[in-house]
Amino acid sequence: MKSVYFDSAATTAIDPEVKEAMIAAMDSYGNPSSTHNIGRKSKIIIERVRKGIAQQLNCQPGEIFFTSGGTEADNMAILCAVRDLGVTRIISSPIEHHAVGHTAEFLRDHNNVELIYLEVDELGQPDLDQLESLLKEDTPTLVSLMHANNELGNILDIERVGAMCRENNAWFHSDTVQTVGHRPIDLETLPVDFITCAAHKIHGPKGAGFLYVRSSVKIHSMIMGGGQERSMRAGTENIIGIAGLGKAIELAYKNLDHDRAYMLDLKKYAVERVQKDFPFISFNGLSADPEKSLFTVLSLRLPKNDKTDLILFSLDMKGIGVSGGSACNSGSSKGSHVIEAINKNNESLVSLRLSFSKYNTKEELDYFFECLAQILEMELENA
Ligand SMILES: Cc1ncc(COP(=O)(O)O)c(C=O)c1O
Numbered sequence: 001m002k003s004v005y006f007d008s009a010a011t012t013a014i015d016p017e018v019k020e021a022m023i024a025a026m027d028s029y030g031n032p033s034s035t036h037n038i039g040r041k042s043k044i045i046i047e048r049v050r051k052g053i054a055q056q057l058n059c060q061p062g063e064i065f066f067t068s069g070g071t072e073a074d075n076m077a078i079l080c081a082v083r084d085l086g087v088t089r090i091i092s093s094p095i096e097h098h099a100v101g102h103t104a105e106f107l108r109d110h111n112n113v114e115l116i117y118l119e120v121d122e123l124g125q126p127d128l129d130q131l132e133s134l135l136k137e138d139t140p141t142l143v144s145l146m147h148a149n150n151e152l153g154n155i156l157d158i159e160r161v162g163a164m165c166r167e168n169n170a171w172f173h174s175d176t177v178q179t180v181g182h183r184p185i186d187l188e189t190l191p192v193d194f195i196t197c198a199a200h201k202i203h204g205p206k207g208a209g210f211l212y213v214r215s216s217v218k219i220h221s222m223i224m225g226g227g228q229e230r231s232m233r234a235g236t237e238n239i240i241g242i243a244g245l246g247k248a249i250e251l252a253y254k255n256l257d258h259d260r261a262y263m264l265d266l267k268k269y270a271v272e273r274v275q276k277d278f279p280f281i282s283f284n285g286l287s288a289d290p291e292k293s294l295f296t297v298l299s300l301r302l303p304k305n306d307k308t309d310l311i312l313f314s315l316d317m318k319g320i321g322v323s324g325g326s327a328c329n330s331g332s333s334k335g336s337h338v339i340e341a342i343n344k345n346n347e348s349l350v351s352l353r354l355s356f357s358k359y360n361t362k363e364e365l366d367y368f369f370e371c372l373a374q375i376l377e378m379e380l381e382n383a
Helices: 016-026 037-057 070-085 098-111 128-135 158-167 239-254 256-277 308-317 337-342 362-375
Strands: 064-067 089-092 114-117 141-144 171-174 194-198 209-213 297-303 349-355
Touching: 016 239, 037 064, 037 239, 064 070, 070 098, 070 141, 070 171, 070 194, 070 209, 089 098, 089 128, 098 114, 128 141, 128 158, 158 171, 239 256, 256 297, 256 362, 297 308, 308 349, 308 362
Parallel strands: 089 114, 089 141, 141 171, 171 194
Antiparallel strands: 064 209, 194 209, 297 349
16 A cells, blocks of 8 residues: 655654764763763764754854753743743733643643733734734733644744834743744844754654753753753753754755755645645635745645545545644544634534645645545546
């Protein structure tokens, strides 16, 4: 059976060059905290990666803290902002990843933090006028809005949000898990205090990522029990994962222009095929707009019926891996909170997310559309 993977926003295949870098790092078994030469070898790997990432994102190496991925980095930014910066209010949106939403809700329920979710429209755009007027109130605030939505692909104008936060003395955290490596990020000019990264979204390993904390923002460790990461994240470092993360970021930025053009072409082709052959399918959010959405994500909206109800299963039977909404919530069969938030008319719908990587081809898309037509029991013109 064919195997076609269109779920790269959930996770990506490891790049062979990343694998090589990780295998090489396996030889450095020393504990990076040890003072002897064997330990120092491991330390050097870690610091090289930190420096490479800092160069790429135009920040200081000391502003990068390695974590176990996006979830930990999001948790750390939000929990530590409340604990260490005196934040009493979080302004976010109902369409954030649960790594943000559940953390903010925990702080609301257990730490008396005020939590305000901005209104989002039917395209999934948060109301930035509402944000602006809320920020005028004199309350120590953390704004947490994601750079790109993992389910819809929508890209936020983070320059504008960051400028508003700066002007009103609010801290700004942006979950950039879906954009690091897919878009250039210049942290010297971008007015943001915290950003996050997960290596496995860019052909790196699972369980490795980082939190960027602007040097002027003074927070302490969330995980305690050791002085690693300059006392900001206890625990012996995941050297192999960090080596993979470093290589993944290096490759993502080295090949960005080429890979972006390639995937944008795939996505445009998919949009055209949907519009031509499946006129009853529409797009969620800004997904079909190449300027305002990730080139990696295309979110389809299908009418709900007995065939579309089983669509993920039926596609899986044909060897096609896609997701409905989000796959980040392992084992969960609950509907997507993102789709629910933008489904203003309570339509009966089924959502299907195709997410692309540099390894996908148009032939795979043709196979997907052929299978989709079979499942929906329709004839394709010129098939
Ligand atoms: C936007 C976003 N934030 C956070 C995460 C969590 O990252 P991780 O899987 O590395 O914990 C994901 C995906 O899993 C994501 O898509």
